[in-house]
Amino acid sequence: xxxxxxxxxxxxxxxxxxxxxxxxxKNAGIKRWVVSQNSSLSVNGSTNINKxxxxxxxxxxxxxLIVAANKEDQSVVLTGRIRLSVSSFDCHISAMTRQLRETLxxxxxxxxxxxxxxxxxxxxxxxxxxxxxGLVDIEIAGISKRFDxxxxxxxxxxQIIHLQGERIVNFSDFNLVPxxxxxxxxxxxxxxxxxxxxxxxxxx
Amino acid sequence: xxKILTTGLIAGCILFAISYxxxxxxxxxxxxxxxxxxxxxxxxxxxxxxxxxxxxxxxSLALSWFWDRFKVLFKGSFIMRGVEFGLVYSIIALLPVxxxxxxxxxxxxxxxxxxxxxxxxxxxxxxLVFAKVNP
Numbered sequence: 345x346x347x348x349x350x351x352x353x354x355x356x357x358x359x360x361x362x363x364x365x366x367x368x369x370k371n372a373g374i375k376r377w378v379v380s381q382n383s384s385l386s387v388n389g390s391t392n393i394n395k396x397x398x399x400x401x402x403x404x405x406x407x408x409l410i411v412a413a414n415k416e417d418q419s420v421v422l423t424g425r426i427r428l429s430v431s432s433f434d435c436h437i438s439a440m441t442r443q444l445r446e447t448l449x450x451x452x453x454x455x456x457x458x459x460x461x462x463x464x465x466x467x468x469x470x471x472x473x474x475x476x477x478g479l480v481d482i483e484i485a486g487i488s489k490r491f492d493x494x495x496x497x498x499x500x501x502x503q504i505i506h507l508q509g510e511r512i513v514n515f516s517d518f519n520l521v522p523x524x525x526x527x528x529x530x531x532x533x534x535x536x537x538x539x540x541x542x543x544x545x546x547x548x
Numbered sequence: 549x550x551k552i553l554t555t556g557l558i559a560g561c562i563l564f565a566i567s568y569x570x571x572x573x574x575x576x577x578x579x580x581x582x583x584x585x586x587x588x589x590x591x592x593x594x595x596x597x598x599x600x601x602x603x604x605x606x607x608s609l610a611l612s613w614f615w616d617r618f619k620v621l622f623k624g625s626f627i628m629r630g631v632e633f634g635l636v637y638s639i640i641a642l643l644p645v646x647x648x649x650x651x652x653x654x655x656x657x658x659x660x661x662x663x664x665x666x667x668x669x670x671x672x673x674x675x676l677v678f679a680k681v682n683p
Contacts, residue, residue, distance in 0.1 A: 391586060392575075392579075393575060393579035393580075393582050393583060394579060394580070394583050394586075396586075437583060437584075437586075439583075439584050439585075439586055439587035439588075439589075439654075440583075440586045440587075442587060442588050443586045443587055443588050443592070446588040446592075447592075521593060523586065523592035523593075524592060524593075524594050525585045525586065525590050525591075525592060526571065526575075526582075526585060526590070526600065527568075527597045527600040527601055528594060528597055529571060529572060529575050530575065530582060530585055530586065532586070
């Protein structure tokens, strides 16, 4: 009986440690990137009479992105999101700022979110910008859509990681109607270029 | 009454072409003047576009009635009568409305002045039509 209990304990121990070793082998590189407050986001669009660029010049939260690289299939899982207040947008023309906030339904949905999901490979943050791609969920006005984003990632001497992402989205992707004025004579185009610059500090 | 309606409709068609044609050309050639219209103050979902385009007929019919009632007061050639009619309308009706609009709404002086001049031009054109068609 005692022999059977010992054998069971050894098997249990092997099973637990085996799984642990296996998991560690799979997720060999887990990194934490803390998003700093000098990160920014801009939304660029146009109407038939002008172009506009609306920016959130300084990110007012401190969020962390977790980067987990899987050694087996080289995939990289990103976990984390950034929350951006719609009220922080500044289009440099007060009327246009108010218009954008209204179009994004600020009263109903005061924030938009970018949820990071994956990268195509584990980046090495060097001074030379590296081009990578990844999946994100962008949520605007309560509607979330998945997009492939092109990134440029680099690191500087202060160990700050710069992640610049760019993606063209449409108002209509989020069930939003681009505004028209004066009986349709002034029209905002459906297409928007979303550009974000995240400056992050690696925690290890 | 029939004369008022007929004259109003004729003026409405002419104003429709001139007003919206002029607006279209203004937006095309002077786009910077219209940037401020990207403002939530102005309807942006297209739900009132039909009302916007009916304006030429609303103002023409209203002015046609006003002309028929007071045309005896406007003397001189048809041009003089039309211009004076436009000025009278602008001073009595447009100026106070523009004044209250500028004082209470978040709009620019350029915007209000352009509305005043737009209304003045519409009233003068309507006056010229009335002086010719319903002297």
